[in-house]
Amino acid sequence: MRVVTRKTNLLGLSRQELEDLAEAHAQPRYRGRQLYHALYARRERNLAALTNLDRQFRAILAAENEITYPEIQRAFESCDGTIRYLLGLSDGKSIETVYMPEEDRVTLCLSSQVGCAVDCRFCFTALLGMQRNLSAGEMLGQVLAVAAARRIPHGARLNLVFMGMGEPLLNLPAVMKAVRILADPQGLGIPLRRITVSTAGITPRIPDLAREPMRPKLAISLNASDEEQRTALMPLNKKYPLAELLRVCRAYPLRPRERLTFEYVLLEGVNDSDADAQRVAALLRGMRAKVNLIPYNGGPALPYRASPLERVLAFQQILTERGIPAFIRISRGQDIRAACGQLSLEGADATAAREAGL
Numbered sequence: 001m002r003v004v005t006r007k008t009n010l011l012g013l014s015r016q017e018l019e020d021l022a023e024a025h026a027q028p029r030y031r032g033r034q035l036y037h038a039l040y041a042r043r044e045r046n047l048a049a050l051t052n053l054d055r056q057f058r059a060i061l062a063a064e065n066e067i068t069y070p071e072i073q074r075a076f077e078s079c080d081g082t083i084r085y086l087l088g089l090s091d092g093k094s095i096e097t098v099y100m101p102e103e104d105r106v107t108l109c110l111s112s113q114v115g116c117a118v119d120c121r122f123c124f125t126a127l128l129g130m131q132r133n134l135s136a137g138e139m140l141g142q143v144l145a146v147a148a149a150r151r152i153p154h155g156a157r158l159n160l161v162f163m164g165m166g167e168p169l170l171n172l173p174a175v176m177k178a179v180r181i182l183a184d185p186q187g188l189g190i191p192l193r194r195i196t197v198s199t200a201g202i203t204p205r206i207p208d209l210a211r212e213p214m215r216p217k218l219a220i221s222l223n224a225s226d227e228e229q230r231t232a233l234m235p236l237n238k239k240y241p242l243a244e245l246l247r248v249c250r251a252y253p254l255r256p257r258e259r260l261t262f263e264y265v266l267l268e269g270v271n272d273s274d275a276d277a278q279r280v281a282a283l284l285r286g287m288r289a290k291v292n293l294i295p296y297n298g299g300p301a302l303p304y305r306a307s308p309l310e311r312v313l314a315f316q317q318i319l320t321e322r323g324i325p326a327f328i329r330i331s332r333g334q335d336i337r338a339a340c341g342q343l344s345l346e347g348a349d350a351t352a353a354r355e356a357g358l
């Protein structure tokens, strides 16, 4: 019987891990640094082509290892230029990554888990349940796969938001490992100020993020103006109440000119009244914060409707009058189900979905 041994994917290994790998093959540690630069800064995918490495080392590397990105299975293109990518992972599971081009920059919305355990009532991803955490390599792979597909050059202005499938603070070690490689000038070279991690409010993990020496920006999914309303929309509020979440946010060590971002999905007749806006302003009073107002992206499977534009504008006005900067974020790619809270693996072919256990 022929034994098939799987190669190890080097994507996701840190500089130190690659130096250790070089050393384990009796190579100087700087060979590991060369490999790191090739993987992330030069985005090489063919180990045999790394001619600056010692020939013997290269041959051993290529025999035992590989550099593989998640496979683009489908791409759904919106009339506004947004593209929702369905990416296949090595175990047959699927995730989604969204590409959003703007005039002078591109934003990528990344997944941190397959599915999500948090169960926000207005979110399609919640309907999938939790499948598993993504590795750092699978998060880096989303950036590299889409950058290759869209021919985004190294050094182009790229914003990254961990707002796709999953709750990043429930997979914090892997998210931070990916962030360190993303932000490293010898890695993918994306400045930390262009990387945002968004949480539904996993309160105990927020101080952990605050202690990270290389820290991305933080966004918090607020979506309600009091405890009862938030528990109805986001059942995790029972475990991590709003009052405690805001206490932790007030203690968060912001850098000069940095603000916390609070995301607020506006649901008609649920959380969009003048009284809600007044309560949100009171909750955030004195905090260095801004609010992104996101009109809901409705769908047949969920019982909510988007707030009308005049309601969104009135909500914004109440916040700004009370000194809270508030911005309306019209979701991109609504026609291809790529907007906030819409990621649901819709369009995954039947086999991929079955294999993914969805």
Ligand code: SF4
Binding pocket: 116, 117, 118, 119, 120, 123, 124, 125, 126, 164, 165, 166, 167, 200, 341
């Ligand atoms: S909104 Fe985010 S945290 Fe909430 S269920 Fe959806 S993916 Fe999970």
